[in-house]
Amino acid sequence: MPAFETFLQAIVNGLVLGSFYALIALGYTMIFGVIKLLNFAHGDVYMVGAFVGFGVLSLISGVVGAGWFGLSIAILVSMIAVGCLGVIIQRVAYQPMLSAPRLSILITALAVSLVLQNSALSLTDGKYTAFRTDLGFGGFEFGRLFISHQAIVLVAIAALLMIALELFVSRTMYGRAMRAVSIDKDMCRLLGINVTRVVAITFLIGSGLAAAAGTMAGAYYGSIWYFMGFLIGLKAFTAAVIGGIGSITGAMLGGLILGLLESFGTLVPFIGSEWKDVFTFSILILVLVFKPTGLLGKSEVERM
Amino acid sequence: MSTATGRATGLIDRLYATFESPRRQMLLMIAIVFVMAILPLIMGRYTTTIMTNALLYVVLALGLNIVVGYAGLLDLGYAAFFAVGAYSIGILTAQFDWNFWLAIPPALIAACIAGVIIGGPTLRLRSDYLAIVTLGFGEIVRFSARNLEITGRASGLSNIPEPSLFGYVIDSYVDFYYVFLLLAVCAVIASHRLYHSRLGRAWLYVRHDEDAAEAMGINRVRVKLAAYVTGSVFGAIGGIFFSVNLGAISPESFSFEQSVLILMAVILGGMGKIPGVILGAFIIILGPELLRDLGELRLLLFAVIMLLIMLLRPSGIWPERRN
Numbered sequence: 228m229p230a231f232e233t234f235l236q237a238i239v240n241g242l243v244l245g246s247f248y249a250l251i252a253l254g255y256t257m258i259f260g261v262i263k264l265l266n267f268a269h270g271d272v273y274m275v276g277a278f279v280g281f282g283v284l285s286l287i288s289g290v291v292g293a294g295w296f297g298l299s300i301a302i303l304v305s306m307i308a309v310g311c312l313g314v315i316i317q318r319v320a321y322q323p324m325l326s327a328p329r330l331s332i333l334i335t336a337l338a339v340s341l342v343l344q345n346s347a348l349s350l351t352d353g354k355y356t357a358f359r360t361d362l363g364f365g366g367f368e369f370g371r372l373f374i375s376h377q378a379i380v381l382v383a384i385a386a387l388l389m390i391a392l393e394l395f396v397s398r399t400m401y402g403r404a405m406r407a408v409s410i411d412k413d414m415c416r417l418l419g420i421n422v423t424r425v426v427a428i429t430f431l432i433g434s435g436l437a438a439a440a441g442t443m444a445g446a447y448y449g450s451i452w453y454f455m456g457f458l459i460g461l462k463a464f465t466a467a468v469i470g471g472i473g474s475i476t477g478a479m480l481g482g483l484i485l486g487l488l489e490s491f492g493t494l495v496p497f498i499g500s501e502w503k504d505v506f507t508f509s510i511l512i513l514v515l516v517f518k519p520t521g522l523l524g525k526s527e528v529e530r531m
Numbered sequence: 532m533s534t535a536t537g538r539a540t541g542l543i544d545r546l547y548a549t550f551e552s553p554r555r556q557m558l559l560m561i562a563i564v565f566v567m568a569i570l571p572l573i574m575g576r577y578t579t580t581i582m583t584n585a586l587l588y589v590v591l592a593l594g595l596n597i598v599v600g601y602a603g604l605l606d607l608g609y610a611a612f613f614a615v616g617a618y619s620i621g622i623l624t625a626q627f628d629w630n631f632w633l634a635i636p637p638a639l640i641a642a643c644i645a646g647v648i649i650g651g652p653t654l655r656l657r658s659d660y661l662a663i664v665t666l667g668f669g670e671i672v673r674f675s676a677r678n679l680e681i682t683g684r685a686s687g688l689s690n691i692p693e694p695s696l697f698g699y700v701i702d703s704y705v706d707f708y709y710v711f712l713l714l715a716v717c718a719v720i721a722s723h724r725l726y727h728s729r730l731g732r733a734w735l736y737v738r739h740d741e742d743a744a745e746a747m748g749i750n751r752v753r754v755k756l757a758a759y760v761t762g763s764v765f766g767a768i769g770g771i772f773f774s775v776n777l778g779a780i781s782p783e784s785f786s787f788e789q790s791v792l793i794l795m796a797v798i799l800g801g802m803g804k805i806p807g808v809i810l811g812a813f814i815i816i817l818g819p820e821l822l823r824d825l826g827e828l829r830l831l832l833f834a835v836i837m838l839l840i841m842l843l844r845p846s847g848i849w850p851e852r853r854n
Contacts, residue, residue: 265659323842329658333605334798335841341791341834349827457787461670464663505674508667515660516652 232372237490243378243447245486246385250440251463252470252478253392254433260409260473261429264321267336269437270460271343272313274453276438277445278347280305281358284442293361295380302384302442306435313434314427322423347453355452358445381443388439389479392432396475401428409473458504462489465511471524480522485510556806560719567712571705579708581820583776586711587769588812592796593718593805594765599794600803601731602758603738605662608649608669609793612763614676614785615645616770621688621780622681631694635771642767643760645672650759654752669790676782687781691774707776714772715809718765722805725761734758795837 251273258266284293284301291297320339324332366375396402404425408415416422444459445451462485470481485507492506514521550556567586571579591613598606619638623629649668656664676682683689693702701710725731733754736744745751774780792815800811815833822829 265663320838320842327845330599330603330605330802331841331845333659333662334794335838337607337791337794338834338838338841342831342838345827345831345834349831353827461663461666468660501678502674505671505678508671508674511667512664512671515656515664519656519660 232370233494235369235372237494238487239372239374239378241487241490242382242483243486244490245466245483246382247440247444247459247482248463248466248485249479249482250385250388250436251459252467252482253389253475254437255464255467256470256472256475256478257405257429257433259467261405261412261426262321262325264332264336265464266433267333267460268316268340268343269433270456270458270463271340271347272309272316272434272456273437273441273444273460273463274347274451274456275312275343276305276309276434276441277358277451277455278351278356278441279308279438280442281356281445281451284358284360293359295362298360298362298442298446302439305438305442309438309441310431310435313430313437316434317427317430344453344456351453353453355450358449358451360446362446377447381447384439384443388436392436393475395432401425405429461511462507465507465514468511468519468521469514471521474521474523477521477523550806559806564712564716568709571708576704580704581816583704583708583711585813585816586708586715587773588793588796588816589715589809590711590718590769591766591793592800592808592812592815593722594762594769595793596797596803596805596808597722597725597734597765598758598762599797600808601726601734601738602755603658603734604654604755604758605658605665606759606762606790607662607666607787607794608672608790609665609762609766610785610787610789611649611665611669611672612642612645612766613770613773613789613793614672614782615642615763616767617774617780617785618676618682618688618770619767620771621691621774624775625688625691626681631692631775632696638771639764639767642763642770646760646763647756650756654755654759666787666790669785669787673782673785673787676785682782685782687779687784688774689779691778691780693778694775701775707772710772710776714768718768719805719809721765726805730754730757795833798837799840 251269254269254272255266258264258269280301283304284297287300288297291300316339320335321332324335362377364375366373366378396405404415404420405428407418407420408422408425412422415425441451441456444455463482466481466485467478468481469484470477470479488510489503489507493500493503550559567582570582574582591609594612595606595609598604598609616638619641620631620634623634623637624631649665654661676687677685693700695701701707733744733749736747736749737751737754741751744754773784796811796815797808798811799814800809801807818833819829822832825832
C-alpha cells in the first residue's frame, strides 16, 4: 500500500528533521531559561558548528577516514570548540548588556548573529561547501520505504545527547543550580550559587548541542553554507516555543512535533514544498499569539 | 574608558549640544535640503542615483524609527511593509493598467491592513516574541511573493510604468532624485510633528513604562497599533516610489537583510532621534560605496560596528535627549 508507506516515510523524515530541531531548540530554551534572552545568534552558532565539524573532519580524514569514527570525533571537537565560542559570546556581548533595556540586548544578539554570518560569508565567499563523508548509502528497505543507516545513527546520537542532558539537568549539582537560576537569579546569588559560572555552563552546553546538530546536518545533507543557520534557527525557535520556552522536555517535544508537522505538511497537496516555510512560520505566529506558553511552559508576567 | 576617547565623546557631545536648539536645527535642515537640491546639478549620474537610494532609506528608516524608536517595538520584518507598497503598485499599474496616482490609495490601504494584521493580535506579546513574529511575517510576505502567480513568482514584476504628472512623465534619474528628496523632507516633517504630538508622547510613555501608561489611561494596544500603521505607511510610500523608479521588483529586494539594513540605519544613528536616523540612513548607503574595495568584508565591518555601538554607545551616534 503506497499511501501507508508514504506515511511511514514522512514519519522517518520528520524524526530526522525533528531531532536536529530539538537539539537546537534545547539551546534556545536553556539560554532563555537562565538569562531570559532570545539568543538570535543561536542559529549561526549551529552554522559555525557545521563548519568547525567539517574542518576537523577534513583534517583527520587522512588518518582515521571520514566514516562514523571520524564523524564522531568531528562532532565531539566541534561541540567543545563551539561551546567555548558560546561562552565567549556570552561574556563579551551579553554579560555587559544584562541590565540594559530589553530592546538593546535583543539588538546586540542580532548583531552577534550578523557578525558570525558575515564572518562565514567572507571566509567562504558565500559558496556552498561540500561536506563529504564515507558513511555509505546503506539502509533498510521495506517495499518502497527506505530508512538509511545514517538517519538511524543520527537520530540515535541526538537521542543520546538529549538523555545525557536530561540526566545532567536533573541529577547533577550544576543541573540543579541551572534550574534554580532560571527561577530566581537574585535568590541564587544570595544562597552562594556562582550564577556567572552557571550561565557560562548553560551557554557551553547550549552551543555545544547546536554544534553537534550542525555537524550532523552537514554530514546528512552533504553541504554547508554561511546562511544555513538562519532558517533552521527560526524553526528551532518555533520548536522551543511550541514546547514551551524554558522547558527542556518541551524543546525536545517541540522539535519532534515541528519536524513531523513539516514532513507531513509537504504531503498535503495544497501546501506543497514551496509553501513549507510559510506553513512553519504560520504555526509559529499562531502558537505565539494563542498559546505563548507552549505545551509545557509556565506562564509568566513580564514587564517589557 | 580612556581619557582620549572620553575627551572625544565630550567634544562630539558639545557639537551635538550646539544643534540642540530647535532654531539651529531648523536652519541646519534648510541648509542641508538646499545643498541636496543643487546636488544633481554638480554630481554625475552615478552619485545622484546613490543619493536617491540614500533618500529612500531616509524615508524607510524614519518609518521604522516610529515603530522601534518612538514606540520601542522591535520590528524585524519591516521590509514586508516596503514590499506591500511596492507590489500593490506593481500589480495595479503593470497587471491591471491602473493610473499610478489612483493606485496609491489602495496601496496605502493595503499597507495599513498589513500593519493591523501584524500588529493587532501580536501587540500583547512580550518584546522578544514580537520581534520573532514580525520576522516570521516578513518572511511569509517574501515567500508568498515568490510563490504567487499575481506577484510574478521568483522573477517578480517588470514593466512597471513611469508615473506622469500633468502630462510630464517622471522618468529621468534626476526627476526621481527630486521625488525622493521631496518624500524625505515630508517624512522628516511628519516624524517631527508626530514626535511632538499627543500620540508621540503616548508612544514615549508606553516605551518607558507600559503599566504606568496604562494606569494613566493610555490604551496601549491602540497606541502601539498606531505606531505599526504609521510605520507601515512610511514603508509603503517608500515601496511605491521604489517600484516605479526601478520599473521592476523581485522578492529578493524585500529579504530579511533589507529589514536588518533599515534597522541598522535606525540604531547606528540613534533610536528616536530624527537627525540621528537620517545620518544612519546615509551611513548605511554611502558607507558601502566608500568601502567598495572591501567587498564582502564591508558587511562584516557593519555588523561589528553595530555590535560595538550597542556595547559602547547604546543610544547611537546622535542619541535622543528628552527631559
